[in-house]
Amino acid sequence: MEGLTINTEFRQFVEDEVLPLTTLSADQFWEDVQSLVEEFSPINAALLAKRDDLQAQIDTWHKQNDYAAVGIETYQQFLTDIGYLVDEGEDFAIQTNRVDAEIATMAGPQLVVPMKNARFALNAVNARWGSLYDSLYGTDVIDRSGKLAPTSSYNPERGQEVINRGRKFLDETLPLAGCSHTEVFEYRVENEQFVALVNDGSQTGLKQPQQFVAYDGPEATPTALFFKHNGLLVELVIDPNSSIGKADTAGVGDIRLESALTAIMDCEDSVAAVDSEEKIEVYRNCLGLMTGDLEETVNKGGKSFVRKMQKNTVHTRADGMRHFISRRSLMFIRNVGHLMTINTIRDSHGAAIPEGILDGIITALIGSIDVRKELDSEILNSREGSIYIVKPKMHGPEEVAFTCALFSRIEQMLGLSANTIKLGIMDEERRTTVNLKACIREAKHRCVFINTGFLDRTGDEIHTSMEAGPFMLKDQIKTQPWIAAYENWNVDIGLACGLQGRAQIGKGMWAKPDEMAEMMAVKIGHPLAGANTAWVPSPTAATLHAMHYHQVDVFAEQEKIKLRDRASLQDLLTIPLLTETLTAEQVEQELENNIQGILGYVVRWIDQGIGCSKVPDINNVGLMEDRATLRISSQHIANWLHHDLCTKAQVLSIMQRMAAVVDEQNQDDPDYRPMADDTDNNMAFNAAKFLIFLGCDQPNGYTEPLLHHYRIEQKAQFA
Ligand SMILES: CC(=O)SCCNC(=O)CCNC(=O)[C@H](O)C(C)(C)COP(=O)(O)OP(=O)(O)OC[C@H]1O[C@@H](n2cnc3c(N)ncnc32)[C@H](O)[C@@H]1OP(=O)(O)O
Numbered sequence: 001m002e003g004l005t006i007n008t009e010f011r012q013f014v015e016d017e018v019l020p021l022t023t024l025s026a027d028q029f030w031e032d033v034q035s036l037v038e039e040f041s042p043i044n045a046a047l048l049a050k051r052d053d054l055q056a057q058i059d060t061w062h063k064q065n066d067y068a069a070v071g072i073e074t075y076q077q078f079l080t081d082i083g084y085l086v087d088e089g090e091d092f093a094i095q096t097n098r099v100d101a102e103i104a105t106m107a108g109p110q111l112v113v114p115m116k117n118a119r120f121a122l123n124a125v126n127a128r129w130g131s132l133y134d135s136l137y138g139t140d141v142i143d144r145s146g147k148l149a150p151t152s153s154y155n156p157e158r159g160q161e162v163i164n165r166g167r168k169f170l171d172e173t174l175p176l177a178g179c180s181h182t183e184v185f186e187y188r189v190e191n192e193q194f195v196a197l198v199n200d201g202s203q204t205g206l207k208q209p210q211q212f213v214a215y216d217g218p219e220a221t222p223t224a225l226f227f228k229h230n231g232l233l234v235e236l237v238i239d240p241n242s243s244i245g246k247a248d249t250a251g252v253g254d255i256r257l258e259s260a261l262t263a264i265m266d267c268e269d270s271v272a273a274v275d276s277e278e279k280i281e282v283y284r285n286c287l288g289l290m291t292g293d294l295e296e297t298v299n300k301g302g303k304s305f306v307r308k309m310q311k312n313t314v315h316t317r318a319d320g321m322r323h324f325i326s327r328r329s330l331m332f333i334r335n336v337g338h339l340m341t342i343n344t345i346r347d348s349h350g351a352a353i354p355e356g357i358l359d360g361i362i363t364a365l366i367g368s369i370d371v372r373k374e375l376d377s378e379i380l381n382s383r384e385g386s387i388y389i390v391k392p393k394m395h396g397p398e399e400v401a402f403t404c405a406l407f408s409r410i411e412q413m414l415g416l417s418a419n420t421i422k423l424g425i426m427d428e429e430r431r432t433t434v435n436l437k438a439c440i441r442e443a444k445h446r447c448v449f450i451n452t453g454f455l456d457r458t459g460d461e462i463h464t465s466m467e468a469g470p471f472m473l474k475d476q477i478k479t480q481p482w483i484a485a486y487e488n489w490n491v492d493i494g495l496a497c498g499l500q501g502r503a504q505i506g507k508g509m510w511a512k513p514d515e516m517a518e519m520m521a522v523k524i525g526h527p528l529a530g531a532n533t534a535w536v537p538s539p540t541a542a543t544l545h546a547m548h549y550h551q552v553d554v555f556a557e558q559e560k561i562k563l564r565d566r567a568s569l570q571d572l573l574t575i576p577l578l579t580e581t582l583t584a585e586q587v588e589q590e591l592e593n594n595i596q597g598i599l600g601y602v603v604r605w606i607d608q609g610i611g612c613s614k615v616p617d618i619n620n621v622g623l624m625e626d627r628a629t630l631r632i633s634s635q636h637i638a639n640w641l642h643h644d645l646c647t648k649a650q651v652l653s654i655m656q657r658m659a660a661v662v663d664e665q666n667q668d669d670p671d672y673r674p675m676a677d678d679t680d681n682n683m684a685f686n687a688a689k690f691l692i693f694l695g696c697d698q699p700n701g702y703t704e705p706l707l708h709h710y711r712i713e714q715k716a717q718f719a
């Protein structure tokens with residue numbers, strides 16, 4: 001197309017692999033892309049300029065005013081005067097239609113996965129169901145010491161503890177009339193009813209017989225029994241010949257839980273994709289997920305197998321009719337935000353186009369393949385014919401309106417009906433939080449979720465108030481009034497805007513992927529807080545977190561929450577600034593911890609293109625690190641440097657020391673390139689250095705510009 005310069009491989013990908021699956025012609029498609037880009041790029045640029053302008057005014061205000069002394073009302077008035085805080089307007093309720101039940105009326109875990117990693121992405125879409133037994137046996141939810149410790153082969157005592165916990169779960173979730181599941185020696189179906197035969201010779205059924213949904217196999221010797229509780233399915237696997245089932249009094253081989261109801265296929269925080277080659281990788285996986293053709297050969301434990309997407313299954317209802325069970329998570333696609341540009345397409349002036357616009361067009365184009373499938377297709381994402389896109393890092397209602405306008409335009413060019421593309425709003429920038437109601441109003445025909453991305457949100461908290469003073473220790477920031485207010489405010493506003501029954505009110509990531517016992521203790525707080533979904537980092541975490549939605553009836557909690565007063569805006573605006581003098585040791589330790597995390601993450605991003613990593617912290621706890629956690633750590637150090645809590649020399653010296661620590665942590669990785677010996681010339685080390693030293697100047701404290709720059713340089717150097 002004259003005017004646009006399109007990367008050749010990308011053009012081939014679109015024309016040879018995607019467009020033939022649609023009714024669109026290539027010429028018309030590129031012509032539409034061009035006019036869309038011409039229309040939307042300048043608006044995108046103006047929105048970014050407004051971000052900078054507001055930030056500059058906030059910086060100046062803090063330099064001229066003592067935030068703590070003037071009082072919160074004065075600060076709030078200032079934010080209103082500059083248009084950062086806008087009028088929230090009249091009450092309204094969202095009107096989003098054609099929303100799948102997994103989003104609108106069900107409550108359960110949401111798994112996030114980097115879409116660039118096909119092996120993980122396939123695992124994620126298949127994580128709709130997970131083994132409770134494996135999740136208990138394989139994690140620290142059960143004590144890992146003493147007689148219960150996992151051993152090189154199966155530890156029967158640990159196994160028995162798994163079975164005990166499984167029975168406890170059954171008693172709590174699917175209680176029997178008059179006895180415990182521990183007393184049952186046989187489960188079967190009789191006269192269209194579920195029946196449990198009890199050790200004392202009696203037989204019983206469920207306290208609530210309607211919980212029984214379906215079964216497999218003969219009535220007298222079923223191989224699987226399916227039940228429903230709090231909207232989620234539970235499968236009792238009966239297999240007396242399996243290694244677990246033969247030691248079980250009732251032949252139960254496993255308890256399987258409906259787990260990740262939804263999954264976010266991520267193009268953003270967890271992904272490193274800086275050029276056409278890497279964007280094509282992401283889009284090709286997206287295509288395979290929507291067509292159902294994605295496959296990956298997995299080599300594991302000396303065995304090799306091909307991982308594919310699960311197909312839905314058919315079972316027998318008690319009355320003999322057929323019952324279908326969904327086996328795949330409903331997929332959202334998270335696009336990148338409005339900030340970055342990408343030269344996969346250059347406009348008629350030769351400028352790289354906004355990456356968010358490219359993601360919007362291409363992921364919706366791929367999503368349109370799903371929308372056009374027949375309802376009885378083997379692999380179908382949305383039965384309601386919707387395309388679910390999550391948009392991150394938007395600042396305020398104007399940016400939400402821009403996204404919606406972009407989606408409308410994309411729908412027109414793809415021939416989709418209005419509001420086919422649904423919008424998940426990440427509530428992860430301060431200007432979106434404080435204007436959340438106005439943001440949702442802009443998307444009232446599309447909104448399918450509001451999610452508190454507290455990690456980016458913490459980074460933005462620091463950057464927005466960079467000039468206000470030094471921030472507290474990172475762990476303390478999480479305990480302050482602003483964050484509790486932020487979490488409650490999101491739920492309060494979501495409920496007031498009618499999200500219940502139409503959309504998700506979601507909560508953020510559990511960022512300690514191996515600490516499952518702690519997750520079980522803490523993350524029940526999410527459903528209790530009224531969230532009908534919350535993020536988990538892995539399929540195992542999804543299965544364990546699913547237990548929380550059996551323990552808590554989220555929709556009942558939401559009814560109670562509707563009666564309380566809305567969280568306080570003034571608490572939200574209370575900046576978590578340091579109020580005490582830290583010791584030199586505290587400063588050093590905080591820096592070491594942050595720097596270890598930054599280097600451990602950045603080195604894999606820059607050198608290997610891995611956008612999400614598990615990196616040990618100073619106490620050797622593996623933390624999920626992604627762009628958002630990097631934003632927090634780098635902004636935190638930049639803030640302390642800016643306010644002289646530490647010096648550049650000190651930071652550099654810790655970086656040098658931590659580079660050696662990170663090198664050692666990665667010594668078993670054959671693809672790893674050590675940093676410590678030649679930090680001056682190491683691209684990853686330099687990226688980390690500038691993320692910190694230029695942190696104050698990064699747009700809203702984002703990490704993408706420097707990460708992209710250094711990965712592109714690194715790829716050029718080692719090409
Ligand atoms: C601020 C935000 O935006 S948060 C959202 C962004 N973050 C994410 O998306 C987190 C996604 N999670 C991950 O990428 C990973 O779990 C990490 C990086 C945290 C840990 O990865 P690893 O150290 O490789 O995990 P670990 O070795 O414990 O487990 C790997 C296994 O679990 C699976 N797995 C781990 N995470 C996921 C996931 N999110 N989805 C699907 N499968 C997963 C892998 O497929 C692999 O199994 P396989 O060998 O059968 O393929």
Ligand SMILES: O=CC(=O)O
Binds near residue numbers: 269
């Ligand atoms: O995207 C999620 C976040 O916490 O940031």
Ligand SMILES: [Mg+2]
Binds near residue numbers: 269426428453628
């Ligand atoms: Mg984020």
